[in-house]
Amino acid sequence: MASSSSDIGVNLDALTCSVCLQIYKEPVALPCGHSFCRVCIETYWESKEEDTGCVCPNCREVFPQKTKLKKNVTVAHLVDNIVNVKKGGTGGTWGTESHCEVCNGEAAKRCVPCEILCCEKHLKPHQQKGHKLVDPGVKIEELRCTEHGKPIQLYCKDDESLMCLMCTGGEHQDHKVVAVEIAHSELKGVLAAKYPHVSQSMERVASQLQQVQKEKEQTENSSRDAEDRLEEKGKLVCKLVNESVDLMKREINKRKMEKLSLLGKQREKLEQQLEDLRQGKSTMDTAFQKMEAVSFLQGSKDVLKMLETMSDFTSVKRTPLPVLDFSKEEKNLDGLITLNKKFLEKIQNGRSPSLDQNSAHRRIKISGDLRTATRTGTENQHPEHPDRFDFYEQVVSRDCFSSGRHYWEVDVRSSRLWGIGICLNSMGRKGWESGLGENPESWCLRKHNNKFSAHHNDRRTSLSIPGDHERFGFFLDCEAGELTCFGDSRVLHVFRGNFTDPVKPAIWVWGDGGSVHFVHLVK
Template sequence: MASSSMTGVCADELQCIVCFELYEEPITLPCGHSFCKVCIKQHWESREEATVCDCPNCREVFPIKPKCQKNVALAKLVEKTKLVPGVNAEKTKLVPGVNEEKMKLTSVVNVEERRCTEHGKPIQLFCKDDESLMCVMCLVGQHKNHEVVPVEIVHDELKGILAEKCPELSKSKQHLESQLHQLKREVEQTQDSGKGTVDRMEEKRLALYQYVDKSVDLMKSSVIKRQNKKIFLLQKQMDKVKEQLNSLHETNSTLKAALQDLETISFLQGYKDVIKRLESVSHFQTLKMAQPTVLDFSKEEKNLGSFIELHENFLKNIMKPVELQMSELDQSSLRSLYGRTPSLDPNTAHPWVKISQDLRTATRTRTDNHHPKHPDRFDRLAQVLSSESFSSGRHYWEVEVRSSRSWGIGICLNSMGRKGGGNECMLGGNPESWCLVKYENKYSTWHNNQRTLLSVLGDPERFGFLLDCAEGEFTCFGDSRVLHVFRGNFLDPVKPAIGVYRHVGDSVRFCSF
């Protein structure tokens, strides 16, 4: 702080609180506060109500705009102070069209933001306890005994903190760019794989056409062969009947001629011949024709109908909406597409289950956590449900178990029992719940009190769960693979659930995405 021996006045006392520089053409308002003439002018012009004139220091409002007459005595003190070595006497000059606007903005910022709103003094300090800006007079108020540092120091500290975030931000950016590049490559690979399949399908289309044509031609040939065979046999019968008919015609003519022969000797000579003819054709009259039969081609038609039905069913399956198989997605994709972060419902937690403040972690304790009584609370089993329930769509979440040696994780209907320690309240012990369990270093799944042992590689610290309500599937993931798939009716609302049964201090946490 520079002072003048000639004036006995500190330079800071001759500083305008708007621009924080030595007065330039100082004027004094009726309230007694002084400012640079240009500063007070710019301050008034920056107000929303141009007709309102107030003091930037004490906020007194003047009904009539005060006359901005130069304070000669104050101006002389400023001039004398400028002559003192070490006093910065430079002041920004206004450049028409440029600095005027800048001055206008600076005036607003200095007055409204760089001055303590409570004491009207320049902001010079920063309270670390409250993380707020303050002036020197605030030290005796609400910031008393707080950790207070000059704004320049905290400015450097906070800039350092932000600078430390840069590498982390850059690393995250590089990670996301790498993920994007990997996804693009997977898109290209998927397109290439599909292209080959489509080409091969086109080849099979031609083979299928040939197969259909050959199948129909064979069935048509079978029909025609049977027709021709029967027609051939019928034709032979017709030829034989015609032959017999001709014999009858000849015999009939001979008989008529004999009957018309009136000469005795001639009749007797031809009588035996007529009798022989009659005997040769007498058996024709005893022949009995079978009833006409029509060939039955229903077998061929049925075979062709079965062939068509087979392909109709095949086409129906093809025409069904094609859904991406969940087994074709890795857990990273499931997080991105269907990721959820369930929150625990404190009203369901057993008294020995402590819930973290962020409602993500359930910890087994030895003593009662004094949860208030609630009808949804488990009273005998160390279990807790989530606040969320799902009855449609797909939902994927992950659970971290690195801090627990024994646990149960799954889903249950809201109707599952809560009071008592029997199977009706145990996750997986009833028809209303489905659960993945770790107990004595063995993994298994439970539903309706039926156990299925699992083979799990190592000791995973995180497990994933995918609920597909429409398909009725609840899939458990571990060590980057599918461990088990429950199937059931999940159109009724189900809740994610956690059990921390055995060891005090064990905790299970819903992971955040």
């Protein structure tokens, strides 16, 4: 029988019956100290026809009379535990991932060749034999070659792969192969050399992250305080304007009632005069109808007296009333409106950028109003120019900003794949390094495969933007060093950089037929 078991990795010689060469079954001990299976020793004695008595199969000691067989309790206990381990039983903690498989103590290491867990005490024989030792939690199968099943002892530097001795005769024959211990030592040396740099970088990044978080909190608090103040001021302005308008409306109503009262009195007087004139005219008409001379003369005195009264009407003049004039009050309101309008225009500066024909890639066609960039399937006959992009289908605006605040919007409904942002005027226009967001000199919002992302210096930040927006807004604050990207009045991303260096709005269009349009903002 082999001296070890691959299943449990324990030396079984001491637990093997020398008669049947199997693990003890109901072990019993003879007076000489040797143990055997009860059935094996009884069968052995029955098969021997010796008058001298019972003989020990191992040491040949003779017992004059048949000895009483007693169970070897210690050996039986060991056998029971080992059998449980081999069968996967749970009758104890023997042989578990944390206990020595010899004494059931706390395991310190696992011996790879013997496949056994050992405590510090039972580990020494394996150390003296130079066996490979690993931590208790390491699985043996992970330390064997997947192709040959042999222990991994070598490392191929060319393929950066682990291998066993049998692997050296194959494709690794001419490769640079070293012992895993040497490769381990070398790699640890490389990592040790990089460790301080990584630690320092972690400290710097952690410090920067802390500063960013602090600045974020300060920005949020500052913004919240500013919004609260503006809200209060807005309410106050609205209150004052409403009170002013109400006051002017009351004054207008007062003056209107005064003038209407005077006009009413004048109207009553004029209506009375008109009625008197109608009666006089009627009297004259009656007198003219009296053709008989005596009758006419008899009534002429009354008619003449009435005419004298009517002659007074010609001297009556209507007193002109003052015209209602609120131009002064309206001028004050107009001044307030103009002030706010100029303030908003100063913040928004909503002039739409126009595209630079000399920068457009040959597959980009620019519209006549210089606001739309369309990706074409063939190259356009653009003349050579040092500002023209020659690798990516991009174009920049003619407008260049280095101070102030600027806002523009872009219509993307005709393009599924695009990139929109800004770039330094000094950014290169040639070669693969000229892509928007692919270098330190450009900042770009992109849509690709219905997913949105922000790019700068060849770094990508995924954005969660629900829906399919047709317009995107961009607010550039040069002094603050911020480019804020909007979608449906919602902040999508904020780029930060040195925007006091001249920058230009820029467009990148993928996909034949796709187009992107700078929206004309009406003030």
